[in-house]
Amino acid sequence: MQKPLNGIKIIEIGSTIAAASASKQFTDFGAEVIKIELLNGGEIRRTPPFFQDIPNLETGAFHIALDTGKKSIVIDHLSNSGKEIITRICNDAQLVIIDLPVTESKKILNLLNKESGPSTVAISPHGLEGPYSNRIENEMSIFAWTTRMERHGHDGSEPLRYGPHVATIQIGATAAAVGLSIVWGHEHDGIRRDVDLSSVEALAGNVDTGYVDWVLLGTQRKSGMGRNTDNYPIGNYKCKDGYVMFAATLGPQFARLCEAIGHPELINDSRFNDPIEKSKHFEDFMEYLDPWLSNRTKKEVFKEMQQYRVMVAPVVNMSEVTDDEQAIARNSFVEIEHSQIGKTIIHGPPFKIEDSWEALPPPDFGSSTIEILTKLKYSKEEQIALFKIGAIR
Template sequence: MSRPLDGVVVLDLTRFVAGPFCCLQLADLGADVIKVEIPKTGDEGRQIGPFHKGWSLYFTTHNRNKRGITLNLRDSKGKELFRELVARADVVVENYRPGVLDNLGFGFGTLTALKPGIILTSISGFGQTGPASKRAGFDQIAQSMSGIMDVTGFPDGPPVKVGTHVADYLTGVYAALATCAALTERARTGQGRHVDCALYDSMVSFLGLDLVGYAATGVARQRSGNSIGISVPVNLYRTKDGYVVVNAGVDAHWRQLAELIGRPELADDPRFRTRPDRVANADECDRVVEAWTATMTSAELCDVLEREGIAYGPFRTISEVATDENTLARRMLIEVENPSLGRIPALGSAIKIDGVPEPPPIDAPLLGQHNAEIYVEWLGHSRGELAQWQEAGIV
């Protein structure tokens, strides 16, 4: 069975998270992604933990299902080999600081001359243009500067970053989406595109209503802990043995919840009758709900809410998510075949398309694992040449 990007060749020049995660999405959709790393040392991600039997799970998470080669892009012979690769590629993905790829001699104009219709996807901290474009940018920097940390945490506490690499992962998804759109346009027009995605832009877009609301009204949303601020009761409530998110912000659901609590009169209480009323009296409403949830275990509360059709979600630890039946049924935690360790855990794909097979369970490549396959079998060079290049540090 075919996959949407079968036959598409992607040269992955990226490191760390956002770029590799973009290329992982393309690989999972069927693209032949060739990860290009520095000879001898490779991607810095190989040295970042946690480790499993000496192997970086950080590297596996972002680079499975790719082929891997080494190449020195600063060497004249290395540049020549890269030009050969570009001539056979459809997409180049890079996350150097803006200007670096041009300085290496491989700006978009050069790539287009080598391969008309090629797509260059650039991922950076602050974009290819704008006053901050030359700055280095990483996930937490983007979270801090974008305002995301201003709306994360509790009102009486300091700004807090989101618990995972949200800027990196979101930018990776945006970049993959834009790359697929550029491929679709190229199929229609033959024209390539330079895709420009930035961690900062991703996080500003993540503000969504909070940014637009301030621009229109001059009122900034304050940090609100685990509530969402615009709908009540929607919060993480304490139970006898843990926590459960209850979402009963819709008026009809609030009436149901008031009945469950055993206080149907609350549905018509002037403080709580409508959504705006409850938002204005959020603390009081939350106290009423938590006084009820605290009388049950999490399992008991979930059973009650399930029967009544009120949306809920029990708080779970990562260890619980790893063994959750839905995680496993949806293939979000899988095993892949590591070249030296055998089968090891890996992150599954969040993209499911009817009739499209799931990605093959192949781990991230060893450093230079596919050098012979690419340089000899694909580009047609001799094994003797490859050995010379390896000795010289070109590959």
């Protein structure tokens, strides 16, 4: 079966995790993605962890996972010769995804033909215009600007961030979604579009935004300190071999949980069936729940609770999820052959379409430079000259 994005050409510029995660959604579904890499390899190749903890441009986990199936050309994007190459590469593309400092992005974007050139998605911390447009940020400071860090902090303690690069990949997912939309739009109406994607805006309006609460109620949603002891059980609870996550606070869910742990009498217990009284008796309830959990593994808790239709899930790590029977049945993790480390496992497709997805190995640094330049009609003599002056590697 033909992959859904066959025939589409995408150019990725910037060597960032956000740009790489965006363009991955195209290459794995059949698009040709040319990765224009920085001379030093950029963020995506220099971010740990690395295979055997040895720094290497080819063996970083984020590069292996997010650069699958792409072509790599290394260009000095600041040089005049480099800009000329970039212009020629982009001429017949449908989309350019760029994530560079704003002044550099603008110079590249100005090279592209505004009539017949590709559509563009420009990723930057605060957008291409405005008083903050030239500010340099990192993932943590971007997250702080969105209000999400403040709202994820516990009362009385410091604000909290997500795990490293989770927010950045979410920015990339936003870029991929809008990128595919404007490619589809161009196919249908012939109009090219330029998207100015602010990372702060992409995160602030996504998933757990508290703006609606603030606008309507004047309140700011915030995490509680540790376990929720007012309305329970919700959140993570320790069991025999780790943790499980419950969401069983309300009437039917709470009642079924009481039955599952062998204490149906708690359903009508005045300590737990009145919201105000329930908030006073968390420790009393844990005298029933804790012993039941401490004698069962995560999987045992999950299976027994599922029989009573209680909302619960095991908190698993990567070694557990790759061996999970559901993940195996759906081929949620796939094996690829890496040029230096051999066979390795990466995550599979984000959704299933029959025979439409394939994760090919990530490219070695600059492995397609000569191929691409030759296709652009650069002679061998010109390629040598470009290499000599440092415009390519």
